[in-house]
Amino acid sequence: MTALPWTRGHSTRRHHRAAIGFLAPFLVAFALFYVLPIGYAVYQSFLKIEREGTFGRAHDVWGGLSQYAEVVHDSDFWDSLVNVGQFFLVSVPLQLVLALVFALLLDSPVLRAHRFFRLALFAPYAVPGVIAALMWGFLYSPGTTPIPGIADRFDLLGPDLVMVAIASVVNWVYTGYNMLIIYSALTAIPAEVIEAATVDGAGQVRIAWSIKIPHVTPALVLTGVFSIIGTLQLFNEPQIFRTISSAVSSTYTPNMVVYATSSIPNYHLAAAYSVVLALITCALSFVFLKATQRRAFQ
């Protein structure tokens, strides 16, 4: 984010008008399809239900912070946050290291058949999460796995390993995605910089370490932030895994808590969960950005 602002006093007003013109289409859509619904959800979270009798009609009334009090006291929700915290550690470091290594290899002249590898690594991202989880379910289940011995030796769907099993699905889908983000940052490095280093006799490893990696640090930070967000919002994969593993509960991740609550349906509590989840995500992303900023945007 090293935008070079217009220095000296050019026709500032003209620029403001242009900026507004460029921003307007996106901002209008953003306000309509993001801000407005979010506002609605926030509003919903301050309501509660009142009714009379066994099947009496429900009325929404102002509930103040009562739904939030509920959230604070709900151990399932906080347990689910601990779960995704552990999941993050199991899944993300490996995923990002692999993505970086792949991107560097794809960008280096050492590797042949770039197009093939790039396509192969990205291909899983084209598989919708729901389908991917179903497919891996087949590969993990003792009765149906085509990989001999794996299910007998490891109880991949048992309470000890199921997190690793789900992480493997998530990594399968998203490593290629992260690789592409890093790779596209690598392609933005001016060719002469690499050329100059090569002329100076630097090897590929050295070029990668001292030129390429520092250059793509912002992209790495970005993938880190996305991984934090993605992990906190984990939903499809564990939801599918519930149908193949008894070790995944209906409140395994925060988003599953939200979903379960909204299918009761208890919109107000579900909205409160969503708001708290978004705030936690925001806070964690912010802390992460702050912690990495010095390295990322020097």
Added chain:
Amino acid sequence: MRTARRRRTGAAVALVSTALLLTAACGSSDDSDGGGGSADAGSCQPAGKPVTLTFTSWVPGMQATVDLWNKNNPDIQVDYKEVVGGNQGTYQAYSNQIKAGKTPDVGMIEFDNLPSFRLQDGLTNVGGCQPVQDAEGKYVDWAISQTSFGEDGAVYGIPMDIGPMAIYYRKDLFDKAGIPVPTTWDEYYDAAKKIKAEGGVIGDFPTDQPAWFTSLAWQNGARWFSVDDDSWTVSLDDDATQQVADYWQKLIDEDLVDTIPGLGDPQWKALDSGQEWSIIGAAWTTKLLESSAPKTAGKWAVAPMPQWTAGDNAAGNWGGSTAVVFKDSKYPYEASEFATWAFSNLDALALNNKNGGQYPATTEGQEQLPALTEGLPYYGDQKVWEVFAQAAAGVDPSFQWGPTMTDTYAALADGIGKAVNGQGTLDDALTAAQAKTIETMKAQSLTVSD
């Protein structure tokens, strides 16, 4: 610089909060009372003009039934939409549509989810509609009575199909090993031990099918929910249920049953490969087993469910659904006329059975559909449907569903998962589900007596 940034952030906050107020304004208007829509006898009148109804379900091939209706009823045309399974998203969609007043006229809801939609005030009581009153007597009594919620003469859903249960077993294996087909749960336990000695297992305790466990408790006379004087009583851990829980806990502890998720390929594989010798399933399992375990064709047979008391004819019911008329429907009379026809007329039932594998909820249908009087080659030409007709007559009519079953099921499944992974017992699962259900009901502002 610092203050400048503050100001900018302030502007952003202002932007967001303006949007918020805006939504708050339009949000409050959509909860306005639509007026009571329950149709008592007086208000359920024919529209007196040609109407078009919308109808959604996830029964495969339902379009054929609708086509037949449309051909014969030019004045009541039905526009059919196929949707995803209820728990895969359609229930959530219905809830949203109820909130927005955009429901179809007729929709499909499973029995166990019916109270939840009643609670959302989304259903029309069609008990006063003439077509319903005419057809009411055709339905198996416990099926229609489940849709009244204890209200006299009320009908909140027209039964589409039911799932009376029986035991499917590998006749060849049982015969070869000389093990008699269990008629009581004690015999089932003995058979399980013998089968284990033969190197197989008698069956599966499906960890992800709380509705299956519920139906076993139902068979034993469990009463999970009851309503009196505006207050609910919840007793998921009543004696009948605990007996069932303790029984299966024993089988799990002694490793006499598998504990894999049910109705998925792992279980089909186990059934098709001779690892599992039987499955306690519903009427709709008949076609499912046939298509999912094709290699063992001809080797299966069906017998009544094992009993808690020898000589009884108690059966559980697993699944089954109703066609509801949503509150926003302007034509409850026509809607109920269509729905009763589609799920009690013999021609319609034959189509539903052929295309969608539905087992009819009317006695007439169970006894007279040609397809239900034939022997099935997959089951060694046994007339399996007779077993289910008998089971349908043995389902306890007084079982009632709770108003937040999705949540109860989830809590139950979580507890069962823990139990089979050695982190508790099935009894603990009942206790936890009981507590969670009460908590959720109270959050819905329902009165629950302790």
Added chain:
Amino acid sequence: MSTLQRTRLRDRPIPVIATTLFMVVCTAYFLLPLWWMVVASSTTRGGLTDTSLWFHGQFELWTNIRNVVTYQDHVYVRWVVNSAFYATVGALVGTLFASMAGYALAKYVFPGREAVFNVILAGVLVPATALALPLFLMFSKVDLTDSVWSILLPSIVSPFGVYLSRIYAAAAVPDELLEAARMDGAGEFRAFFTISLRLMGPALVTIFLFQFVTIWNNYLLPLVMLQNTKLYPVTLGLATWNSQKAIAGNLQLYVVVGALLSIIPLMIAFLALQRFWQSGLSEGGVKS
């Protein structure tokens, strides 16, 4: 990459072999499940549980594909066309909007710039589950649920796209070039469309691709919005089949075959975009 680099490497075959081997092993992990899909799609319903990584029994792939395509009056084809339509249009418009916004945030200084940017970024953090219901209620107010618009309109917002194009525009569009264009009397918009947009090429392709895949894989929004099967995208269609498999057993196989087929259009899109990527790449490399 340059010929200079290539000549240097010719003398050192070992790293080439080692890295290629490493990539082959990793790629195997990434392709294995896809390969399993191909194998599974070639069996019968019963063969699905036969647990093999090689073709076995009768080779039924073509029959299965024909069955999937013709099932229920070619509804599957319709779903794929729908998905392609939603994804292409949504990603095109979304990319244009995002690149304009990102460009403005990178190249102009105006009050509230960082605040606007932060609010947009915060949009990435909102769980999709929280957006679906309010969106449904909003669309039902203007009677647009169960329509193409209910899927297309929310899809054109890509906060991540704004982020990416801001970074890229800052790095790849030299101020001097814009300055020169202005000297020549080009307006701001003309400068953007004739010069900047081209320089931002690789970023645009990336944004388009990500947005395309995001829309293609979207499940929750169409689930909430759509009633009409004919408007379904392929993800929702396959989920419908998946939820009916308990009643119609053959659908289990159709889901696998349908999933396999649905990947192909994405692969084509990716292969097609790869070319632009390469050319955009060289242009991005030309710096003053």
